[in-house]
Amino acid sequence: MKYFSLVIGFVLFSACNQNTETAQGKWIVGTEQQKLEKIENQFRGFDNAMVETGYRYQELYWAGQDKNWEYAEYQLEKIQKAIENGLERRPKRAKSAAYFLTSVLPEMKKSLEKKDSLVFNKSFQDLTVNCNNCHAMEKVPYFSVKTPTDRQSPIKK
Numbered sequence: 001m002k003y004f005s006l007v008i009g010f011v012l013f014s015a016c017n018q019n020t021e022t023a024q025g026k027w028i029v030g031t032e033q034q035k036l037e038k039i040e041n042q043f044r045g046f047d048n049a050m051v052e053t054g055y056r057y058q059e060l061y062w063a064g065q066d067k068n069w070e071y072a073e074y075q076l077e078k079i080q081k082a083i084e085n086g087l088e089r090r091p092k093r094a095k096s097a098a099y100f101l102t103s104v105l106p107e108m109k110k111s112l113e114k115k116d117s118l119v120f121n122k123s124f125q126d127l128t129v130n131c132n133n134c135h136a137m138e139k140v141p142y143f144s145v146k147t148p149t150d151r152q153s154p155i156k157k
């Protein structure tokens with residue numbers, strides 16, 4: 001019996017000990033709360049979603065000019081992912097993005113299925129207008145998006 005209580009005591013002690021033990025990284029340190037704040041801060045807000053979107057928007061354009069439809073579809077999916085993840089971080093922006101996500105991107109996807117440059121270019125114009133519409137709604141109209149003219153991408157067909 002004495003031995004049994006000792007074992008129980010040890011198990012309880014280890015369990016408590018585990019609960020209070022908090023891992024510390026090299027720079028993600030502090031209380032649980034402070035560590036979450038550090039991680040959230042490093043993930044950033046909506047800005048990095050837009051840096052990624054800006055890059056993928058250009059890639060989408062050149063993919064269309066190359067008639068590289070698989071690459072275009074890939075970039076379109078990643079634009080959607082980048083914006084959805086951005087909205088998870090900044091839900092206040094969701095209202096302005098709703099039309100873009102539920103109508104503009106699906107329309108672009110349909111146009112890619114046609115594998116036709118004229119259809120693509122028309123759809124790309126609509127896309128651009130709607131990038132700017134959201135910028136207006138979000139009161140950042142100075143981020144004025146225009147169809148790319150110079151090509152930097154190493155992905156070429």
Ligand code: HEC
Nearest residue numbers: 046047050051054057093096097100131134138140143145
């Ligand atoms: C939610 C609506 C919304 C949509 C849709 C949207 N944007 Fe943005 N965009 C923003 C906001 C808000 C900012 C400013 C970000 C900030 O202040 O954190 C921004 C900023 C940017 C920036 C500057 C990013 C930087 O920090 O350098 C680029 C580039 C950009 N957008 C491109 C685009 C393109 C291209 C599209 C369309 C494919 C698009 N955006 C669609 C809301 C949107």
